Amino acid sequence: MPPPTPTAKDRRFLACRTKRCCRAGAVTLTDRDLVELCGRLGIAADAFVRAVPAAAPRPDAFALDDGPERYLLVLGKFAPREGEALGRCVFLLGTEGGHHRCGVGDGRPLTCRAFPSVEAGGVVLPDDGGLCDCGGWSPADLDPAEERAVLEELGAARLAYAARVAEWNAGVARRGTRASVADFLAWLGVPAVTPAPSA
């Protein structure tokens, strides 16, 4: 089967060697991302997810007890290697020649698939938020209809996730006992812990 024809956005993304966005950015995840990634990879979330404290209140920040601390689920990163300022995403592959590619390709989280598109006043435009060092995106790199569809998907997934987080947080406050991140993932229906290797 021949490879699918890359879009202009794919080509622009593939042309970037460094993938600074896969190092500098924190990719927040929804339950939909987690279910899809675990299903596609046949692996539990502990391989690639970590929980980080939320700096400010937000609808996707979940509690583990009845205190004020809230947490976000983000894609894991490796610690920076010697000579590197930033750690890389657990899915980022580097070739011998210095090119970098996403190791989950089409299965990457919605936040990554939508990047760097934003919608402002009904117009889709690129805004990399200062994450890129590869020359800047142009609107010509983006297909507005495709980008709008991904942004809508992302918005809907975030809304649905926020509703689930609110339900979880209310339950945690009601019970008054401490839960773990694995408890939260299991409640979301996400495999939390990878079984012990078979060898």
Add this chain to the structure above:
Amino acid sequence: MSAAIPCTSCVIGCCRAYWVPLTGFDLWRLVRAQALPPAEVAAPMVQEKETPAGFLLAAEGPLHHLVLHKRGGLLPGHACSFLVEFPNGHSRCGVYRDRPDACRLYPFETEGRRMGLRARTVCPPGGWTAEHLADPAWRALGIEVDRQLLAYYEVVHRWNVWLRATGPREPVPFTLYAAYLLEAYDRISRAPADGAEPLPPMPDARALPGFELLLTEGERWLRHHVAVRRAVDAIFPLLEPLPWIWESVTLGSAAADGGHIPAGA
């Protein structure tokens, strides 16, 4: 594929234990889908035992396998360049959609054009069984892999004939061979699947014992192979193609191209 795949919790490391031989189709698929330079995907490795997939880089030089790169060089035990390794010790293929045919088929092979479990694998005992092989999806995959392998023999053959005829004593760069492969498979991919060209008559299946997989494909295989011949004819118009497989005695022993090569055995 109905039976459970035993690979998901395995960390033994088939992605480290082998050199993975590629066909031109494998290289083309990876390079085009990942937009990577061919030399970052694959490298030439001298063949210890010559096969029809072996390509020359000099007129009188050795034949080479086309093998998938490993991280840090083609050394035994090194991980495949495309292996995503997680902090918890598990790993996954980072180019799964575009992975080479040998990886798709592993731990099976099409030795002698018949499907079977490889004699020696690094898989846990009992992980893969005959139950998996009974799944029609594996058989269909075996047919596709065989089709691409036989097509690659034709592509390699023309290159080798051309290189011997032009006679460079010093090796040509690997990138030249890779560029030839990309052009050939670009052309093959553009060929119509239902071309109206006349096809040569295929012999009766009973005349080709051991080629059951190929003959299952019948006309579809033949059409694809005619397209492959046309594509390489356009690049090297004056060179003779390989004989049709039923006219050849050399291809029946091509099993060495059917799967992963143990690294540093």
